Amino acid sequence: MDIGDMVEKIFSGRWIAGATIADSLSITKKFNRVGVETMINYLGEDFTNIDDVNNSLAMYMRILKSIKSAGRQASISVKPSQIGMLISDKVLNSNYKKIITKAKRYGVFVWLDMEESEYVDKTIKLYLSNVKAGNTGICIQAYLRRSESDIKVLVRKKAVIRLVKGAYSENQKISYPNRMAVTKNYYKLMNYLFKKSGRFMIATHDKKVVLEALKANKTYSRDVTYAMLNGIQNRYLVELAESGEKTSVYVPFGPKWFGYSIRRLKEAGHAYLLFLSLFNNQGV
Numbered sequence: 003m004d005i006g007d008m009v010e011k012i013f014s015g016r017w018i019a020g021a022t023i024a025d026s027l028s029i030t031k032k033f034n035r036v037g038v039e040t041m042i043n044y045l046g047e048d049f050t051n052i053d054d055v056n057n058s059l060a061m062y063m064r065i066l067k068s069i070k071s072a073g074r075q076a077s078i079s080v081k082p083s084q085i086g087m088l089i090s091d092k093v094l095n096s097n098y099k100k101i102i103t104k105a106k107r108y109g110v111f112v113w114l115d116m117e118e119s120e121y122v123d124k125t126i127k128l129y130l131s132n133v134k135a136g137n138t139g140i141c142i143q144a145y146l147r148r149s150e151s152d153i154k155v156l157v158r159k160k161a162v163i164r165l166v167k168g169a170y171s172e173n174q175k176i177s178y179p180n181r182m183a184v185t186k187n188y189y190k191l192m193n194y195l196f197k198k199s200g201r202f203m204i205a206t207h208d209k210k211v212v213l214e215a216l217k218a219n220k221t222y223s224r225d226v227t228y229a230m231l232n233g234i235q236n237r238y239l240v241e242l243a244e245s246g247e248k249t250s251v252y253v254p255f256g257p258k259w260f261g262y263s264i265r266r267l268k269e270a271g272h273a274y275l276l277f278l279s280l281f282n283n284q285g286v
């Protein structure tokens with residue numbers, strides 16, 4: 003192991019499946035065995051170079067083929083800025099269409115990740131202009147003040163929403179100021195989804211939120227999937243699967259591990275969690 007590999011292992015080993023498609027499929031196989039689906043993400047974002055964009059597109063095409071040929075229960079989760087958002091609308095639209103068309107042929111669902119707030123308008127537009135494909139979903143962040151009105155529009159258009167708290171650093175003019183306010187808004191949006199949407203994803207490691215959602219679904223009987231990021235609460239997710247809930251885990255892979263790992267480290271907050279990440283990989 004060279005120094006670069008060691009640094010990567012230290013900072014990302016807990017969360018990232020590995021460098022290759024085979025690594026993402028091998029972890030998918032383990033999760034599938036215990037009833038958990040995966041959302042496979044090829045790491046990389048903010049590409050301004052067309053070669054990087056073309057490489058991401060080619061990787062997603064290969065991932066789709068591999069999911070199909072290996073017979074895995076997996077979707078893919080794509081960042082708009084890795085498939086051309088920063089190049090041009092034309093490239094972005096064309097690449098997204100290629101991905102969802104192939105995915106549909108293989109019976110695979112495609113999620114759009116949500117990135118920084120400057121990308122939200124374009125991401126929603128991209129999603130809505132293809133929503134009729136029927137095999138797509140979009141992430142919405144509870145920390146953004148605009149998300150309440152976005153969700154209303156999206157639900158009217160039959161969007162499938164993955165509700166998260168939000169992972170980027172945003173200006174307080176447009177976002178809620180602290181975790182408590184964000185969680186309050188998460189509950190508000192979640193309740194709206196229970197009332198108005200037939201199918202959605204509750205993507206959080208916050209057990210109180212999950213328990214509240216489980217309770218609400220006793221009343222509403224919606225098609226709800228509970229989702230978490232790999233390496234954070236794997237055991238809890240498996241427990242949910244064992245109790246009969248639909249579950250999914252976000253599995254990133256690839257060499258561009260830095261940005262993703264830094265976001266997870268910030269959320270982990272305490273140095274001891276970094277220590278645990280080295281020696282206590284929860285795996286399934």
Ligand SMILES: Cc1cc2nc3c(=O)[nH]c(=O)nc-3n(C[C@H](O)[C@H](O)[C@H](O)COP(=O)(O)OP(=O)(O)OC[C@H]3O[C@@H](n4cnc5c(N)ncnc54)[C@H](O)[C@@H]3O)c2cc1C
Pocket residue numbers: 114115116117141143166167168169170181205206207208209229230231234251252265266267269270271275
């Ligand atoms: C399936 C999935 C997909 C996502 N997709 C996106 C996306 O497209 N765009 C986006 O902006 N964000 C995305 N996120 C990230 C999300 O926005 C949050 O940043 C992240 O989930 C942490 O928030 P939380 O809901 O777990 O609640 P928090 O209040 O942050 O955490 C709740 C509890 O979970 C535990 N926890 C949370 N994070 C960690 C960690 N890193 N290490 C150890 N313990 C931790 C802690 O015990 C904490 O008390 C996604 C999250 C999930 C689960």
